[in-house]
Amino acid sequence: MHGSHTEAARPQVSRQRHMPGEEGVWLFIFGDMLFFAVFFVTFNYYRAHDVALYTRSQLQLNQALGLANTLILLTSSWCVVQSLRAFRSERIATSKYLLAGAGVLGMAFIVSKAIEWSDKFRHGITVETNEFFMFYFMFTGIHLIHVIIGLGVLAYLYRTVGARSSHAARLVTLEGGAAFWHLVDMLWVVLFALLYLMR
């Protein structure tokens, strides 16, 4: 089928097959996804025993804030993508600004989570309220720790962009770190669907 195109397509193909970052990074990322997958299965297992309680408790969550959280992280991820694009074309200053922007949005996520949690506490809702809120606080809390680690990773990337090592070596580090930040974003999207939206 593609015999005559093989020669021309070859560089294209090798670019498509490029695995961003280091292989080990993906071990961590898939491991973490597995860990969260176990969370989600556990949640659904417990939920199946008392769907009414979960549906009732879900109404007490702030969907608007949840959506805001999602948009914040998606925008932040977009910043990281653009930052990498800028880095690839040697626009170092732009790359740094975009990483800083991603970091600021990450911090905004933490602030909005703090607002959301303290609102729950004000209404007397804690981890001990019921099973749904146990999962809600534990999952969002463990995810929040990922966001904090992710901010550390972004700070490290910010330093890496301007470091003296070769462009290729820095790119590998940047891609690996960016993949982690996308993971944090993706896990949130799934958590948002599971906790706030699932009926």
Next chain:
Amino acid sequence: MHRGLKLCIWSGPAGFGLFGIGLIAFAHFLPPPPPTLGMDQVAELYRNNALGIRLGAILMMFGASMFGPFFAATSAFMWRMEPRAEKPYTWTQAMNGTVIVACFFLGGLLLAITAYRPDRAPELTYLMNDISWIVFILAAPPAVFQSVAIGLAVLADPNKLLPRWMGYFTLWVAVIFAPVILGVLFKSGPFAWNGLFSFWLGAGIVGVWANILAFQMLGAIKSGRWTQVLEQ
């Protein structure tokens, strides 16, 4: 060559094995007694197996003490991995590793004390049982920073004494250890001390991970990479 070091490395898997035999075969604490058990049920549990729990506790205390040489060997490796002269990760590992030995040792000791006089007032046995199990899961926070230190040392190593994926794997293990401490918040469900996230995942992964670490260190000695690094 490196006989002492190899002995210390083997002490890890052996210590885990001994700890497991004490916990499972003698004390019959697999699965752990649920935190939801009532006062009289807990007292009865200790009355029915007082000798077994005490014997198991002895094995657990020896097992925990054998983590010491294993962490010492891990530090010896990290010392050669870390490019920085101050060896910050090595020290972090050694210090948090010591706390972990203390937690597992004390957990065993507390079980032994609880089973020492099983006919004491049930309130006291109930309390002692809580203390014992919470001391075990107390190992989680130092274990998180221990595994982060090991992971970062593997990744910082210019000689690649251990494979780089082991660094990332160890960082992932830190993520698994973190929720173990949440057992102090709950009495039932997946986060309680007998639950999936506070017990099964942490206990399962720590066994697998420590054995992989031991075999990789032994492999580095066997292949001559360790001698090479020493001669640099």
